[in-house]
Amino acid sequence: MEQRGRLTLPTDADMVEETLRLKELLGADALRDCDGTTMPDELLSADAKKYATYYTTRKDNEWAKANPEEIQQEYLISDRITARSNTLRIRLMKGFHTEQLKVNEIDDPKRWWEVIDRTTGEVVPTDQWEYDKTTGEVEIHTIPYHQYTVSFLAFLIWDPVHMYNFITNDWKDAPHQLTFDVRQPKTQKHVKEKLKQWCIEHPDIDVVRFTTFFHQFTLTFDEQKREKYVEWFGYSASVSPYILEKFEKWVGYKFRPEFIVDQGYHNSMFRVPSKEFKDFIEFQMIEVSKLAKEMVDIVHSYGKEAMMFLGDHWIGTEPYGKYFANIGLDAVVGSVGDGVTMRMISDIKGVKYTEGRLLPYFFPDVFCEGGDPIGEAEENWLKARRAILRSPLDRIGYGGYLKLASEWDGFIDTIQHVVGEFRQIHENMQGSSAYMAPFKVAVLNCWGNLRRWMANQVHHAIWHREIYSYVGVLECLSGMPIDVEFITFEDIKNGILDNGEIKVIINSGDAGTAFSGDKNWIDEKVVTTIRRFVDNGGGFIGVGEPSAYQFEGRYFQLSDVLGVDREMNFSLSTDKYNEMDPEHFILEDIDGEVDFGEGMSRIYAQGENYQILCMDGEYSQLVVNTYGKGHSVYFAGLPYSPQNCRILLRAIYYAAGMEDEMKKFYVTNVDTELAVFEKTKKIAVINNAKEARETDLYVHGKKVMHLDLEPMEMRWVEY
Amino acid sequence: MEQRGRLTLPTDADMVEETLRLKELLGADALRDCDGTTMPDELLSADAKKYATYYTTRKDNEWAKANPEEIQQEYLISDRITARSNTLRIRLMKGFHTEQLKVNEIDDPKRWWEVIDRTTGEVVPTDQWEYDKTTGEVEIHTIPYHQYTVSFLAFLIWDPVHMYNFITNDWKDAPHQLTFDVRQPKTQKHVKEKLKQWCIEHPDIDVVRFTTFFHQFTLTFDEQKREKYVEWFGYSASVSPYILEKFEKWVGYKFRPEFIVDQGYHNSMFRVPSKEFKDFIEFQMIEVSKLAKEMVDIVHSYGKEAMMFLGDHWIGTEPYGKYFANIGLDAVVGSVGDGVTMRMISDIKGVKYTEGRLLPYFFPDVFCEGGDPIGEAEENWLKARRAILRSPLDRIGYGGYLKLASEWDGFIDTIQHVVGEFRQIHENMQGSSAYMAPFKVAVLNCWGNLRRWMANQVHHAIWHREIYSYVGVLECLSGMPIDVEFITFEDIKNGILDNGEIKVIINSGDAGTAFSGDKNWIDEKVVTTIRRFVDNGGGFIGVGEPSAYQFEGRYFQLSDVLGVDREMNFSLSTDKYNEMDPEHFILEDIDGEVDFGEGMSRIYAQGENYQILCMDGEYSQLVVNTYGKGHSVYFAGLPYSPQNCRILLRAIYYAAGMEDEMKKFYVTNVDTELAVFEKTKKIAVINNAKEARETDLYVHGKKVMHLDLEPMEMRWVEY
Ligand SMILES: [Mg+2]
Ligand SMILES: [Mg+2]
Ligand SMILES: [Mg+2]
The missing domain is CATH 3.40.50.880 (Class I glutamine amidotransferase (GATase) domain)
Known part of the structure; x- marks a missing residue:
């Protein structure tokens, strides 16, 4: 049985010996750094692929500060305020965190902002409102008891994921990482040069793990640094006048902020997408895939692999869109929250391999008193395993602080078991697919x-x-x-x-x-x-x-x-x-x-x-x-x-x-399922319960076996 | 204290002695017959007002049979059927009871019916469908997989309430009572003559209790004689080509069956009423009030009172509409189901007095094994009493088979108590109103x-x-x-x-x-x-x-x-x-x-x-x-x-x-309430619970009394 491979472990500066021990114990064939951790030089020569997390849009405050007009932007919508008289002043940043976002006062508000009367849905003409820089307010000529919003552009002066990690891990000294917009020509040139330079300076790195490309999903914090708005699929932070002018040219009609802020719903995936929003996604897919390809080509030119993280700045890549394969990535890696998010990764086409980062992430919010990392790992694996049997990841891995995992009693045993089952699946499926219903x-x-x-x-x-x-x-x-x-x-x-x-x-x-x-x-x-x-x-x-x-x-x-x-x-x-x-x-x-x-x-x-x-x-x-x-x-x-x-x-x-077809391959106990590999004549019977279960196995409509399964067991049967 | 008056009792042919006994015991000053019971001649000379239930629209099968084209009509909508090819046959009476309803084949279907494509909402042109009398089906030229309905007119060949009472009481021999449409000239003339004749033949009757005027609320039965559709406020059975042609003339636009069938929702009160339906109600109110006045005038010309039952054929009378007072009624009587339906009667203006028929109705569905008539009477009174204290009925009464009530152990005691409290309220309020909040x-x-x-x-x-x-x-x-x-x-x-x-x-x-x-x-x-x-x-x-x-x-x-x-x-x-x-x-x-x-x-x-x-x-x-x-x-x-x-x-x-105003008059226990009569300086404190309660009484913001109340007690306090 395979004892090695298909596994990526995180490491950190102070974990050299322990990393090597766990690498051997678990048979890991790749090591990685994470946001907040560093790959120690001592490990660069280890017998494993080295992944380096690469951020295209941050970790270069010097550049951001020197080019404030090329900092990333987001369309925000102000609070919705009811006018009580003929004028109303709306303070734009109310409810937002000023360490994260800053009103864009560089580009012309009259061109890029929109004041809307939400009682009628009508746009307020630009001569009926004025932005007051000194107070950060928009003064509007109003109809009493109508409600108004201002849609406006703001600069993302603190990367949302960096801010999230900073808050979650209670980091103290780390400077806030500003963002920059790789789509804009000056920054684009800079970022490409930097990537080339980086490749030269990191000869031992095998895999550049892009986290990700250019546009962060929407993640906004409120005045108390609490999460205010999060949509993992959101495009609100993928905008800038530069991009929007190109969009207008491409699409042939005038852009409106409302296409993005969408009444304040920000095109939540639950909204029936408007034609304009679908046009915008199409445009972004085209542009993002083109530019991402250029980044990937650079990585390849240095003999390294390019891997994309399905998260953070994944907006516009749309792995199931028609331009994704053009990027030419070697791999996609993503977080496996359950079976659904596992399939979200493993079903992706147009890459050489997929990798799933299992839970829990090695962060102190789980590895703490009252936390249950082993339970979380088991639940995660139960959900992931049944989905992997249908559409396998090529690799799995973990992320976070290795120290936390290695010091938690019994946790390493748990993931050793997980990794073993994962390799077993690959060994028994031999690259084939499990039996599917005939429709x-x-x-x-x-x-x-x-x-x-x-x-x-x-x-x-x-x-x-x-x-x-x-x-x-x-x-x-x-x-x-x-x-x-x-x-x-x-x-x-x-x-x-x-x-x-x-x-x-x-x-x-x-x-x-x-x-x-x-x-x-x-x-x-x-x-x-x-x-x-x-x-x-x-x-x-x-x-x-x-x-x-x-x-x-x-x-x-x-x-x-x-x-x-x-x-x-x-x-x-x-x-x-x-x-x-x-x-x-x-x-x-x-x-x-x-x-x-x-x-x-x-x-x-x-x-x-x-x-x-x-x-x-x-x-x-x-x-x-x-x-x-x-x-x-x-x-x-x-x-x-x-x-x-x-x-x-x-x-x-x-x-x-087709009721008659169901028992072609079947197990009777509802807590059990099976996956049949016709090529290798092997059947995996899995127990999805944390208790022992008995089940009968049917093949071609006939009962062939009674099985006693241990809690969570995966039993392989030949037929 | 008043011991007599304000009370109506039902009677029946075999109940002469018992009626007289209960009349004395309870102090009743009026006697009535009901649907299915008869006022015995022996009681016509009793010392009480005699009410006679009068049906304008039924109990004259001879007339109905002789004038089939003037039987009442109802707009029905067929089942909604999905076409599977280019033709579809819809059997109109499917789902309806053929003993209750019969397709109107007298008036031109092409003029009065409507076939609608419910997949598009469009009306199917009349040359695209045909009614087949031999099968009772409409054949439609269809678009495959569109859904169709037929809106059509049917005659009400069994009065819905008679049918309901017939089924509920398991009557056997009673012939089904047909309906007739008093709005149509021939029937109108006949009904007026009949009313005159009736008045002449019933010199001892004091009050003609109309049940009611002309149009039954919508009440339709299915093939199994189960209730299929009931809307107490429904106008679907208030139609006929005669009425609708008058409506068209009055309103100035063409009538459509859809105004009545309303997608099959029949203008349920939950639907936002369409302009056309509101127009139709207005028209009906005008016409119904005019004709009802003629009936009332006849009654008055014979020295009798006219009372309307708020139920059965009340459609178009709209007691809160602007034409109701024109009818000139002496009284309205209605069923008191709770506080809300009590107010529905007692708030009516434009009559000399109101009467509430309390529950339970003396029918075998409650006076039976497993039934709880005493409990129902108490619950009913608890809800009615608190509402009566705000807006009193002038009279109360009961309906059904007196025999059932008199033979149920303890029931007469219960209603004796109810009647006593009712008289006490009138005695203590002296025609004044209870204190209301100052807004x-x-x-x-x-x-x-x-x-x-x-x-x-x-x-x-x-x-x-x-x-x-x-x-x-x-x-x-x-x-x-x-x-x-x-x-x-x-x-x-x-x-x-x-x-x-x-x-x-x-x-x-x-x-x-x-x-x-x-x-x-x-x-x-x-x-x-x-x-x-x-x-x-x-x-x-x-x-x-x-x-x-x-x-x-x-x-x-x-x-x-x-x-x-x-x-x-x-x-x-x-x-x-x-x-x-x-x-x-x-x-x-x-x-x-x-x-x-x-x-x-x-x-x-x-x-x-x-x-x-x-x-x-x-x-x-x-x-x-x-x-x-x-x-x-x-x-x-x-x-x-x-x-x-x-x-x-x-x-x-x-x-x-106005929180500060609340304790002007107040009782602390949530199960208690009070009604204050400033004119008579009397306060009724009521216990709405079936258990004893203690409560503090506040007057002008100050606690003036602690009260121990018996279960359901009404205590009168002077202040
Ligand atoms: Mg949240
Ligand atoms: Mg990984
Ligand atoms: Mg019902």
Whole structure:
């Protein structure tokens, strides 16, 4: 069995001996530095690849200070203030931290700012307001009791991630790292020269780990240095007059700050993306990929590899966009928060290898009294492992202060076990893919494949009460024997269902969001195409508020397909006679309650072809419906759990009308799953529970084995 | 003390002796028959007023059968069917009961029906569909996978209330009572003649109790004789080509069935009423009041009183509309389901007296094994009593089979106690009104005073999970020392706030409904007027989704006034740092948990002037906010309970900025309330709990008395 390789460890100046010991013990073949740690010279000659974290946009305050006009910028929106008379003064920096952001007074406010009357949505003409530099306020000629906002440009005078790390680790002396905008010509030239120089000065470094390229996701702090706004997918800090003038030229219409600040929602991924925002992303992808390629070419010219960190300044790279492969990267590395974020990395094409940084990060917020780093490592691995079996990372690694990990009793044993299982997977799969169901499942939303495995997320793997009942769907899918596509409403209209590969569509999210689809559901082409698809034998799975848009007597526009609608009070006068009948293929393995998470309220069944499998009082939570030759399944919510993975798996086979196929390869216990490698004739049976489990293994519909599995065990079986 | 009067009892053919006994025992001064019972001749000479239930629209099958074209009609909407090819046949009566309704094949379908493509909202041209009498189907030329409905006219061949009573009481032999449309000339003439004849033939009857006039609220049964659709406020059964042609002439535009069927929602009161529906109501009010007056005049010409039952065929009378008083009625009687429905009767102007029919109705669905008529009578009285103290009925009464009541152990004692308390209230108030707070509170919605005390209701006092957290607001108000107005958004724009009488506005309901207000909240005039009102010292109380309409970066358009907004996912990226601080005037009397009912989810506080009094996890449930000189209070829900009455009372005084006034007259225990009659210097202190309670009485801010109250006691105190 492989005992070495596929593993990257962090190191630090004071950890030379311990690094070497752990490298041997764990079989690491790469070492890395991190933000706040240093690779000791003594290790540069170690028998391992050396990664160096490289920051294109910071760690050069001298340059930033010398070129203040080329510091990175962000579109901010002021507080929304109600006028009480005919004038109003809005202090722009109220609510922001002045150590992080500074109003851009260099570029003309009248050209780049926008004052909006939010009571009418109208733009206030530029002669009706004035910026007062002495107070930092905008004075507006107003209509009493209307509300106003100012959208304005600010310089990012403290890199948000540096600021975050500084605050989290309570750093004291480190100077605040300013940012600079690599897209601008002067800085671009400087940064390229610096990278060349750096490559020359670091002959022992094998891998330049870009963290990342040019634009930070949106991360803003408030006056108390608390996080104020964070969107891991946000483009608000990827702007500057230089970029925006180029954008205007490229797109052929005038730029408006509103394209970025978006009523103050900053184009949260939950917003149905506007045409203008999609244009802007397209433009940024083109420009970022071009410039990133130049950086990668430099790295290659010095015989080093170029690796991109999927995080920090990843904005505009869009690994699932059509320009990403052009960058020519050797690798992508990213943080593995769960199965979903694992797939977010491992599914990336156009690189030679992918690497996942497992949790926990070796930071004192976890390695502390009351912290549970071993528990976190186990939970993380349980979620990552089942997803890796479907779409493997090539490498794994860790980050942070190695000292913290090495001194925590039992932690090194834990990761040694993880690394061992990871190598075992690669050894047994031999580069092949695990068996997948003989059809594709498509997740339908406004973002589609551009945001593959990113639906319903606010910030990389962060739990929110509003989203976990939807994110669960993807988390379940991330480790299921299912080939998952992410498609848009445009894809539907362009005929993506025509070739018959997709057998099941999933639409999951709250009404009004990009993930449910909002107005797309009153697009005649969309609804008729999906109805025809299901009528002819396709499947439709809805979670939460699928196809929701109040129109012409229905809230769920596919209520005929789904067999359910939501009571929005307008049909309270209509009597419902909903009764439960839980006997169904979908619940065959399930004992006890189904967990619907927050659970969408007020769902009732309607039509003549439904069967309600679960109810909460008079409302329904799990409903199946037949529609011509096709089937639908409605879930009020589907948070991640091993049981819900099983329920979703069954729901998919039911929706696809292929129940008979399910037991081709199958394990009975809901806490267990399997991955089958037909090439090597090996089956991994995994126990996703932290307790021992018994399970029966089915191959080609027949029970072939009974297995007793240890807690969290991965058992390999030949067949 | 009064021992006699103000009470109406039902009687029946076999109950002569018992009626006389109970009349004496309870001091009844009026006797009545009911649907299904008969006034025995022996009682016609009794010393009491005799009421006779009079049905203008039924109990004359001979006439109905002879004039089938003048049977009442209802607009129905067929099932919504998805076309799978280029033609579709919709069977109109599917889902309806053919004993109740029959397709109108007399009037031209092409003139009066409408086929609508619900996928586009477009009307299908009349040459694209055909009605097939032989099958009762409409064949439509369709676009595949579009959905279609047929709106059509049907005759009401079984009166809905007769059908309901027939089913509920399991009547066997009674012939189904057909309906006829009194608005049509032939029937109108017949009905008037019949009424005259009836008056002549019933010289001993004192009061003609109309049940009611001409149009039944919407009540439709399905194929299994189950209730299919019921809307107590519905106009769908108030139509006929005769009426609609008159309407077209009056209103000046062409009628469309869609004005009535309303996408299948049948103008549920929760729908923001369309201009066309409001026009139709106006027209019906004018016509119904005119014709009703003619009926009343006939009754008066025979020396009898005319009483209207607020129910059954009350549609178009609109007791709070501007034509009602013209009818010239002597009295209105209605069912008292709770405090709200009591006020719905007792607040009516333009009649000499009002009468409330208390619950339970003497029907076998309550007077049966497992039934609790005494408990129901007590609950009913507890709710009615506190409301009667604010706005008294002149009379009370009961309905149904007297035999059931007289044979139920202890029931007569219970109502004897109720009647005694009712007379005591009248004796002590001496025609004066109870003390009210020195300002008005306005409930703001799309219906305003036309539907006084009717907001957020589906069917007269029926509990629904979706509404009880809103109906509670009105139920609390119905018995509070507060002068309540019901106002519309038009009233706001027309300056109703200008005279300073209204100090507090309440907006309570789900987003999108007529009770929250929907698009009215993006009306610049509405929001600026209310902001100015609060800024200058007014109060605003929001419950559920007040001022909700997603627009320009906010869901609650008055988020600045309210200090809260609802998380619709778009601002998940914005960090909230909401913390609770329950120390506040509003909660001073309250021990323990506050009940928010279903409780609106995802409410967060924002701005700089809020205080969160109650939270559920990270979300807020009760929040106060200051806004200039004014105040607002947000409730996630407010079901009726004595404790919530107290909380709302305090919230109102807080919102009005008049906390100091509250203890002018006050009792401390939340289960107790008081009503003060300044004219007679008497105070009623009531115990709303079924257990004994202690309470302190405050007069002019000073504690004057400690009271020990028996369960449900009403104690009269002189001051
Ligand atoms: Mg790594
Ligand atoms: Mg009902
Ligand atoms: Mg956060």
